[in-house]
Structure formats: structure tokens, C-alpha cells
Amino acid sequence: MNLSEAWITTLWVTIVTILATTFANVVFVPALKKFLIGPVARIHDLFYRKLAPHYPLSIGLRSYKRHMARSDLSRIDNPVGPGLTVPLEKSYAPLRLISSGSQESNLDFFEHAAASPRFIVLGGPGTGKTTLMKSLVMNVIQGTTGQKELQERIPIFIVLRELASKQQTVEQAIVTAFDDYHFPGAERFVAATLAQGQMIVILDGLDEVGARRDFVSSEIQAFCRKDEQRKTGNRVLVTCREHSYGNRDLGDVLPHIVRVEPFTNRHMRTFLAGWPAHKGKAAIGLYGSIQQDPVILDICKNPLLLTILTGLYLEDKQFQIPTSRGKFYKAALDELLKYRPGRRHITQSFEYHDKVNILSKVCLARLQGPDGADDSEAFTRQHIREQAEAVLQKTEADISGLIHELVKTNGIIKPGKEDTYTCAHRTIQEYLAAREAERAYTMEQILELSGQDHLIEMVYFYCGLIRNVPQLNDIATAFLDQGKVIEAGRCVLNMQEVPDSEGIAQISASLLARIQESLQGNRIGEEGLTVPLEILSSLAQRGHPHFASAQEAFNRAIDLLAGSGDATESGGGSGASALASVLSASANTTLAMKLIPGLLRHKSPKWRRMAVSVLRDMDTDESLDELVKLLHPDNDPITRAEAAKALADSLKGRGEELRARIDLLPERTDDKADRQVWPLEEFFPARLALPMAEALGDRETKNQAINYAARAIQTGDSRDPAARSFLIQWKNLLRDRAINAGIRFFGKALAVTGVLLFALILLLFLGAQIYGWANSVTAVAISLSPFRIQMVDDGAYEILEKEAEKIIARIEDAWPPNAAGVSRILPWNWEVEPAIPEDAMAIFEAIKGYTKASFFPEKIFEGKLKNIAPLAEIMEKDDYDSFVKALREYRDGFSSVSDTNLFVSLRIYIIPPLLLLFLCLYLLPLLIDDGDDDEEIRIAIAMVVATAIVMVVGMEMDGKMLFLMGMGYALPFLIGVFLSRTKFPRNPLANALEDMPAQ
Numbered sequence: 001m002n003l004s005e006a007w008i009t010t011l012w013v014t015i016v017t018i019l020a021t022t023f024a025n026v027v028f029v030p031a032l033k034k035f036l037i038g039p040v041a042r043i044h045d046l047f048y049r050k051l052a053p054h055y056p057l058s059i060g061l062r063s064y065k066r067h068m069a070r071s072d073l074s075r076i077d078n079p080v081g082p083g084l085t086v087p088l089e090k091s092y093a094p095l096r097l098i099s100s101g102s103q104e105s106n107l108d109f110f111e112h113a114a115a116s117p118r119f120i121v122l123g124g125p126g127t128g129k130t131t132l133m134k135s136l137v138m139n140v141i142q143g144t145t146g147q148k149e150l151q152e153r154i155p156i157f158i159v160l161r162e163l164a165s166k167q168q169t170v171e172q173a174i175v176t177a178f179d180d181y182h183f184p185g186a187e188r189f190v191a192a193t194l195a196q197g198q199m200i201v202i203l204d205g206l207d208e209v210g211a212r213r214d215f216v217s218s219e220i221q222a223f224c225r226k227d228e229q230r231k232t233g234n235r236v237l238v239t240c241r242e243h244s245y246g247n248r249d250l251g252d253v254l255p256h257i258v259r260v261e262p263f264t265n266r267h268m269r270t271f272l273a274g275w276p277a278h279k280g281k282a283a284i285g286l287y288g289s290i291q292q293d294p295v296i297l298d299i300c301k302n303p304l305l306l307t308i309l310t311g312l313y314l315e316d317k318q319f320q321i322p323t324s325r326g327k328f329y330k331a332a333l334d335e336l337l338k339y340r341p342g343r344r345h346i347t348q349s350f351e352y353h354d355k356v357n358i359l360s361k362v363c364l365a366r367l368q369g370p371d372g373a374d375d376s377e378a379f380t381r382q383h384i385r386e387q388a389e390a391v392l393q394k395t396e397a398d399i400s401g402l403i404h405e406l407v408k409t410n411g412i413i414k415p416g417k418e419d420t421y422t423c424a425h426r427t428i429q430e431y432l433a434a435r436e437a438e439r440a441y442t443m444e445q446i447l448e449l450s451g452q453d454h455l456i457e458m459v460y461f462y463c464g465l466i467r468n469v470p471q472l473n474d475i476a477t478a479f480l481d482q483g484k485v486i487e488a489g490r491c492v493l494n495m496q497e498v499p500d501s502e503g504i505a506q507i508s509a510s511l512l513a514r515i516q517e518s519l520q521g522n523r524i525g526e527e528g529l530t531v532p533l534e535i536l537s538s539l540a541q542r543g544h545p546h547f548a549s550a551q552e553a554f555n556r557a558i559d560l561l562a563g564s565g566d567a568t569e570s571g572g573g574s575g576a577s578a579l580a581s582v583l584s585a586s587a588n589t590t591l592a593m594k595l596i597p598g599l600l601r602h603k604s605p606k607w608r609r610m611a612v613s614v615l616r617d618m619d620t621d622e623s624l625d626e627l628v629k630l631l632h633p634d635n636d637p638i639t640r641a642e643a644a645k646a647l648a649d650s651l652k653g654r655g656e657e658l659r660a661r662i663d664l665l666p667e668r669t670d671d672k673a674d675r676q677v678w679p680l681e682e683f684f685p686a687r688l689a690l691p692m693a694e695a696l697g698d699r700e701t702k703n704q705a706i707n708y709a710a711r712a713i714q715t716g717d718s719r720d721p722a723a724r725s726f727l728i729q730w731k732n733l734l735r736d737r738a739i740n741a742g743i744r745f746f747g748k749a750l751a752v753t754g755v756l757l758f759a760l761i762l763l764l765f766l767g768a769q770i771y772g773w774a775n776s777v778t779a780v781a782i783s784l785s786p787f788r789i790q791m792v793d794d795g796a797y798e799i800l801e802k803e804a805e806k807i808i809a810r811i812e813d814a815w816p817p818n819a820a821g822v823s824r825i826l827p828w829n830w831e832v833e834p835a836i837p838e839d840a841m842a843i844f845e846a847i848k849g850y851t852k853a854s855f856f857p858e859k860i861f862e863g864k865l866k867n868i869a870p871l872a873e874i875m876e877k878d879d880y881d882s883f884v885k886a887l888r889e890y891r892d893g894f895s896s897v898s899d900t901n902l903f904v905s906l907r908i909y910i911i912p913p914l915l916l917l918f919l920c921l922y923l924l925p926l927l928i929d930d931g932d933d934d935e936e937i938r939i940a941i942a943m944v945v946a947t948a949i950v951m952v953v954g955m956e957m958d959g960k961m962l963f964l965m966g967m968g969y970a971l972p973f974l975i976g977v978f979l980s981r982t983k984f985p986r987n988p989l990a991n992a993l994e995d996m997p998a999q
Contacts, residue, residue, distance in 0.1 A: 081311020091274020126304025655997020747979025754973025
């Protein structure tokens with residue numbers, strides 16, 4: 001074989017290797033999983049479903065929590081944009097609650113859920129009610145609520161639409177939910193857990209049950225009344241839209257009502273920072289653009305609209321931010337139905353406008369609920385068919401194809417249970433219904449619909465679609481005439497066109513009057529102070545001259561609120577709550593910063609705390625400056641503690657910004673003492689960290705490093721053994737980290753060395769094979785003592801193959817098998833041997849091993865020549881002598897190295913070692929990675945086993961050499977993998993390092 005042929009062979013081998021690897025990953029491995037692992041998984045599932053109900057604490061409950069943590073509950077719903085997985089824990093800062101009790105206050109959600117056994121959470125569409133409940137479920141499962149009352153309970157998430165459609169009781173829905181999350185047969189477990197009061201029952205979407213509202217309400221009431229009879233009650237949380245809870249049908253069993261606060265700048269930053277990058281584009285880049293426009297900032301206080309905006313921003317390089325709520329949804333429709341399929345080069349069978357018209361008709365018809373008992377959000381294939389035939393003017397329209405496009409290609413609707421479909425979000429349905437109402441309804445019909453609470457959002461969308469100013473004025477006036485000032489204000493906020501200044505002035509005056517009445521104790525409705533103040537604030541942020549009256553009314557409202565708590569140190573609860581909510585989310589940071597100094601000097605601690613929370617939520621450079629300044633020792637202890645908690649909670653994400661403000665605090669004088677309580681100077685300066693820890697006292701924050709520092713300060717020189725053990729662990733944290741890093745680095749180096757040795761062996765083996773092909777060498781014999789290498793050419797090998805094949809043919813002809821004719825059909829007669837004497841059968845089998853089908857070159861010793869003597873009795877002498885001669889000539893090829901320790905065959909297929917080499921290349925980056933995945937161990941075992949098979953089959957060596965070569969790379973690799981994953985020395989305070997900012 002010349003050089004050019006060798007290169008052609010090498011190229012062919014490379015191509016075959018690539019194709020084989022691709023085939024293995026794309027076809028073979030999935031098929032193997034399907035046909036081998038699939039049945040095992042089904043058997044496992046069968047046994048699990050039988051055993052789980054009998055051993056719930058050890059099997060079922062762990063599985064339930066594990067599957068819940070992997071479900072959609074752990075992710076942000078992303079109805080528009082790229083199909084990214086947005087983890088809830090990284091992208092969601094839990095919203096605070098605004099109580100509707102006698103004294104409104106901003107409540108921490110987890111604290112309130114721990115303290116209040118039952119309450120209902122109200123909010124507008126897309127305000128994050130469901131996501132808030134999902135965050136509760138995830139934090140309880142992960143043990144991160146910081147509330148002991150919650151950690152000891154089991155969360156369950158129930159969608160009330162599904163409960164209504166199945167006509168279930170709440171307890172039956174709980175059992176079904178357990179089954180959905182892989183805890184089958186949980187009836188007894190659910191009954192026992194409810195009896196002990198250990199559940200957190202979340203009932204989501206009371207407003208979405210449609211005409212079955214009375215049934216659902218009665219079931220919730222029955223469950224709560226039964227729960228009241230228990231010694232320890234369970235936690236019950238219900239979510240609902242504000243407008244759907246006007247009748248307070250659960251007031252007897254859920255008297256406590258709270259609202260979710262709108263997104264603040266802090267929430268927006270956390271949300272955007274948690275999104276993974278898409279095509280090199282980070283969602284956090286959108287934050288600055290949002291801040292530049294007060295109207296857009298006001299819109300993005302709604303989490304759903306911010307989610308839609310983020311998806312559109314990441315998907316479209318030239319995306320322009322919509323300037324109204326209606327335009328947001330128009331952009332979302334365009335993205336789902338037009339632009340996304342276009343970018344993916346997907347041909348659609350149905351036109352954009354036809355799809356929009358069909359869905360608009362379906363959505364309006366369903367929202368109006370002509371079928372009475374039906375779920376107004378769900379629609380069937382028949383509903384789509386009826387409207388498609390009307391729009392397409394076809395009686396035989398391809399409904400299956402249309403639904404497939406809407407679900408798979410566009411993602412604008414999603415399949416439900418029992419052959420039903422729903423829009424990707426309820427607000428999309430309401431927007432589509434408003435489009436159809438704009439086309440088909442008169443103004444009188446719209447005004448009539450505005451009186452139905454479940455259609456109010458559709459009316460808001462309608463106001464954003466029409467451009468006729470007199471009609472807009474009529475709608476706003478109609479709401480005012482009915483005393484619905486909140487609805488009138490929201491209609492104006494949704495309008496693209498600006499209504500008359502007189503109408504805006506009337507709405508602003510009515511909102512201000514409602515705020516005044518609320519401050520005087522004459523509460524109107526459940527919205528209290530916060531809702532009218534939020535609407536008035538949004539109106540005041542519009543730049544058109546017609547909104548000047550709203551700006552004046554808002555300033556007047558602020559003056560009223562700021563002075564409402566002067567009388568007593570504990571007063572002003574309602575004003576503080578409402579003012580904090582509005583200022584935190586307001587785009588008018590100048591007004592907020594002007595009010596903050598006075599609020600920080602207020603007599604009431606509640607107002608001072610509120611001022612700090614506003615600074616935290618504003619998330620501007622100026623507000624961060626003020627928070628750092630509040631850490632100064634001369635400031636009020638309550639204010640310092642609140643500022644310390646706010647800064648500690650944001651330390652991990654805003655470390656660089658905080659470091660830049662280090663000069664705002666005085667220098668510390670005792671570096672030695674500081675190092676005792678803050679050993680993390682290299683991560684974050686003690687000049688900033690210790691003022692936080694000193695101010696906190698015994699309060700807890702979300703940052704464990706600051707919590708440990710505060711504990712170290714409080715512990716001081718205590719002689720308590722537990723306290724001293726804590727101080728030693730805290731002081732040695734970085735030392736233990738350095739030791740662990742050294743061990744892990746050594747382990748990685750050892751593991752990589754093992755892989756490289758393995759790769760070297762494979763490369764030598766592959767090189768020898770290529771050499772054998774190029775030089776007609778069939779095997780290599782290696783003697784270690786003395787060292788000697790001998791090549792065995794193809795000649796003797798091929799002669800032996802031919803002689804073996806000739807012998808086999810002669811014997812089969814001379815000694816035909818017993819099974820013949822029809823009897824060969826029987827399975828046990830498919831492979832039969834010739835009818836030769838017993839003592840010759842073993843030799844016959846050995847000779848078959850020398851044929852082309854199965855012969856790998858091997859060493860042949862003198863003993864094998866003696867053992868073939870019985871063949872002489874069943875075959876002709878010339879054939880026998882010819883075979884013995886070929887066998888001797890092949891054996892003599894190794895005469896000079898008869899004591900070889902290693903024999904390498906060069907006739908083994910080249911694909912297995914190449915695949916193993918590919919495995920090495922795949923394994924190296926996994927070893928270098930700092931992740932804690934156990935996949936390396938599984939790959940290591942597969943690698944060792946596969947290599948051993950290749951070595952045993954392809955190389956003839958004694959046990960000592962096999963052991964030495966195997967351990968030469970397997971032992972360092974396995975030890976290295978173990979060391980690279982070790983936690984030694986295990987410091988229980990190591991989680992503090994996870995809360996430090998990136999260096």
C-alpha cells in the first residue's frame with residue numbers, strides 16, 4: 001500500500017467514524033432507550049404505582065416533590081418568543097401583598113402565608129397571581145421560605161378550571177394533583193395529611209371557572225368548613241381577578257383579602273436578569289429601554305406584559321417596543337402567527353388574517369358563554385369548525401390541519417383535557433374577542449357588555465383598538481355615570497387616542513375623592529387606597545396636556561397621604577402602604593426622592609420602613625446611594641436595619657455597584673477584629689458588609705454570608721461550645737475552600753491524565769492498524785524481556801484461512817448432518833453440525849475458528865498441533881497434511897519471540913477504538929467542568945468495560961499485563977473523578993460563598 005492509498009484509507013475511516021457516531025447518537029441510542037429502557041421503565045412504573053400508596057413517606061412523597069420541582073411550576077410561562085426555559089428561582093422576586101384589612105400594609109408574602117391560614121389573593125389580569133403561587137410551591141419544596149410554619153407542610157397546586165370541568169370536590173382534586181405529579185393512589189395519604197393540618201392548598205383561578213362558579217365556590221366553602229373542625233387547620237390560598245370577586249362569594253370562609261403589588265424596578269431587573277441569553281442577546285439589555293419611557297415603564301409593571309415584551313425583544317433583532325397594551329398583543333399575534341414561522345422557513349397552509357378572524361370569532365363566542373354550563377375559556381374542535389367554515393367559506397375545511405398549525409407551528413392555542421383547547425393565556429383570548437367586537441358590535445352593545453364583570457377586560461382591550469374619540473368619551477362617561485371610576489380610569493389608560501380633557505379631569509377628581517374618603521375611614525369597595533392611587537399615578541405620568549388635571553390630583557393625593565400619619569407614632573398605616581406601592585412603581589423618581597427625606601424622619605416606624613422599601617424598589621443609582629448612607633451608625637436603628645436587609649438581599653446581583661459606593665461609609669479602625677467576623681474580604685469589602693451585619697441584629701436576610709457575619713458579631717467571645725464551633729468554622733471558611741479546591745484540582749488533573757493515557761493507547765492501537773494495512777502485516781508480537789517486536793505478514797495468515805475453509809467444506813460433504821429435509825424447518829435444527837465422531841468434534845469447532853468469518857490472528861503453540869490428531873481419522877491424508885503444514889508455518893512466524901507477553905491483532909475493525917477515542921474527547925470537557933453531574937462516572941464505567949472488551953478480544957496478553965494496562969489509566973481516572981467531586985473538608989457554612997457577588 002503506497003502513501004496515497006494510506007491517505008485515502010485514513011479519509012475513509014474518518015468519514016465512516018463520523019457517520020457511525022452520528023448514527024449512534026441520532027438513531028441507535030434513542031432506539032436502544034425505546035426498546036430496552038422503555039419496557040423496564042414501564043415495569044418500574046407499574047411496581048411503583050403498586051408500592052407508593054403503602055410507603056408514601058419513603059417513596060411517593062419524594063417522587064411527588066421531585067416531579068413537581070421539574071414541572072412547569074418551576075418555570076416562568078413564556079407564551080411568546082423563543083422556547084427558552086426560564087427558571088422561576090432565578091427570574092422571580094416574590095411580590096409583596098397589600099392587605100385590604102382595616103389598616104392596609106405591605107406584607108411579605110412568605111411571612112403572611114405562614115401567619116394567615118386562609119386568604120384570597122386578588123389582582124388584575126397578568127399581574128403575577130399564578131406565578132406568585134408557583135413561587136410559594138417551589139420555595140416550600142426547596143426549603144427556602146425562611147418560615148418554619150411553611151417548611152413543615154406539603155404544597156399542592158390545583159387549577160380550579162380542571163376541578164370545575166371534572167365536577168370534583170377539593171379533596172378529590174388534591175388526590176388527582178398528587179397522581180399528576182407521580183404519587184398515585186394517594187387517597188389515604190391525603191386524608192391523613194389533611195387531618196393533621198399539614199397541607200398548603202393553593203386553588204388557582206377562581207375567575208376562570210365560568211358558569212360553574214357556584215359549584216366551585218360551594219366546594220371550596222365545604223372544604224374550608226370541614227377543615228375548621230380539625231384540630232390543626234390546613235393553609236388555603238385562592239387566587240382570583242379583582243373584578244370577578246365583587247360578590248365576595250367566599251367571604252364567609254376566606255375573610256382576609258390581599259392584592260399583589262405591581263412590578264417595581266427591582267422586580268423588573270431580577271426578572272430580566274434571570275432569562276437565559278438567546279442568540280447572544282441578553283434580556284437585561286431591555287431594562288434601560290424600559291426606564292426611558294414612563295408610559296412603557298407603567299405598562300411593564302404588569303408581569304405578563306413584561307414577559308411578552310422580553311420574548312419579542314429576544315426573538316427579533318429589530319424589535320421596537322410597543323407603546324400601548326393593545327400594541328403589545330398585536331405584536332405578540334404577529335410574532336406567533338407570522339414572523340416566527342417565517343424565520344423558521346415553515347410553510348403555512350392558512351393565511352394570517354384567516355387565522356386571526358377565526359380565533360377572534362371563537363374567543364368572543366366563548367367569552368359570552370352561550371352554552372351556559374361550558375367553560376368560557378375552553379373551546380372544542382366543533383367550535384373552531386363552525387367559525388372556520390364561516391370565515392373560509394368552505395364546508396370541507398381542513399380543521400385538523402388548521403388546529404395543528406395553531407398548536408404546533410404558532411403555539412397560540414394549547415390542547416387541554418377531553419379534546420378541548422384554550423388560548424396560550426386568557427388575556428390573548430380577551431384581546432382577540434375585542435377585535436371581533438370592534439368589527440361586529442355597535443357602541444350600544446359594547447356599553448351593555450361593560451356591565452358584565454367577566455367581560456370587563458375585553459372592554460379595556462376594545463378601548464385600545466378604536467380610534468374614534470367621541471366613542472371613547474362615551475365609554476368613559478358611561479362608567480362614571482354608573483359610579484365605576486376605577487373602570488373609567490382603566491379604560492382611559494388602555495386608549496391609544498387621548499379623550500377630552502373634561503372627562504380626564506372628572507375621572508381624576510373622582511379618584512382623588514375616593515382617596516380622601518378612604519383616608520377618612522369611609523372605605524368604598526375592596527380596593528382601598530392603593531388601586532385608585534395607582535390609577536391616578538398612571539394617568540399623571542401621561543405627557544399629553546389633557547392629563548394636566550391628573551397630575552394636579554396626584555400631587556394633591558401625595559400631600560394628603562404624606563400628612564395622614566402625623567398624629568401618632570403608629571398611625572398612617574393605610575397611607576404608608578398606598579404611598580409605598582405607588583412610589584415604588586412610579587416612573588416619577590424625582591417626586592419619590594423629594595419625599596424620601598421627610599418620610600425617613602417620620603414619627604411612625606411604619607413610615608420609615610416604607611421609605612426604605614421605596615428606595616429598595618426604585619432601583620436607581622440615587623436610591624442605592626441613599627440606602628448605603630442609611631447604614632451609617634448615627635442613623636435610626638430601625639431605618640439602618642431595613643436598609644441593611646434591603647442591601648444584603650441585593651448584594652449578590654449588585655456587588656459591583658455596591659463596591660463603587662464604599663466611600664459613602666466611614667473607614668473601619670480595627671482590621672484584625674473585622675477579619676474575625678468577616679473572612680470574605682476578597683469577595684466583598686468588610687467596610688460595606690459589616691455595617692449591614694451590625695445593623696441587622698438577629699434579623700435574617702436572603703444572604704447567608706451577611707447572616708453568618710451578624711451571628712458572629714452577636715456571638716462575640718462566648719464560651720458556649722456550639723458558638724465557638726461556629727466561629728471556628730466561619731473563620732476557617734476560606735481555608736477549607738482552598739483545601740477543597742486543591743483536592744478537586746488534583747482530582748481533575750488525575751482524571752484527565754487517565755483519559756489521556758487511554759487516548760494514547762487507542763492512538764497507538766489505531767496507528768498499528770493503519771501500519772498493518774499499509775504494509776500487509778496481520779499482527780504484531782511484542783516481547784517485553786528482552787524487548788523485541790516481530791511483524792507477522794498476511795501470507796501465512798491467509799494460507800491458514802484457506803486451508804481451514806477447505807477442511808470444513810470436505811468434512812461437511814463427507815459427514816452430512818443428521819437433520820435433513822422438512823425437519824430442518826424446526827428451530828433446533830437451523831444450525832446443525834456434521835455427524836462426525838465425538839473425539840473429532842472439538843477439533844472441528846477449533847478449525848472453524850480459523851476461517852475468515854471468525855478468525856482473529858492469535859499465537860499458536862505446539863500443544864494445538866498435537867490436539868488435531870483425531871482429524872486424520874475422518875479426512876484424507878493429503879488434506880490433513882496440508883492443513884498441518886499451514887498451521888506450522890503460521891506458528892513459526894512467532895518462533896523467535898515464543899515467550900511474548902503481548903500480541904496485537906491488526907485485523908480488528910477500526911470503528912470500536914475510534915468510537916472510544918471520541919468518548920475520550922467528549923469526556924475531557926466534562927471533567928474540566930465544575931458541575932456536580934454524575935454523568936462522568938457512568939461514562940467512566942462504560943469506557944472501562946468497552947476498552948477491556950476490545951483489549952481482551954484484540955490482544956492476547958497474560959493477566960499481569962492486562963491488569964497493569966487496565967489500571968494504568970482506569971485507576972487514576974476513577975480516583976481522579978472521586979477526588980474532583982469531593983466535598984472534603986466539609987464546612988457547613990460553605991453556602992455563604994454562593995451568596996457572594998461574582999469576582
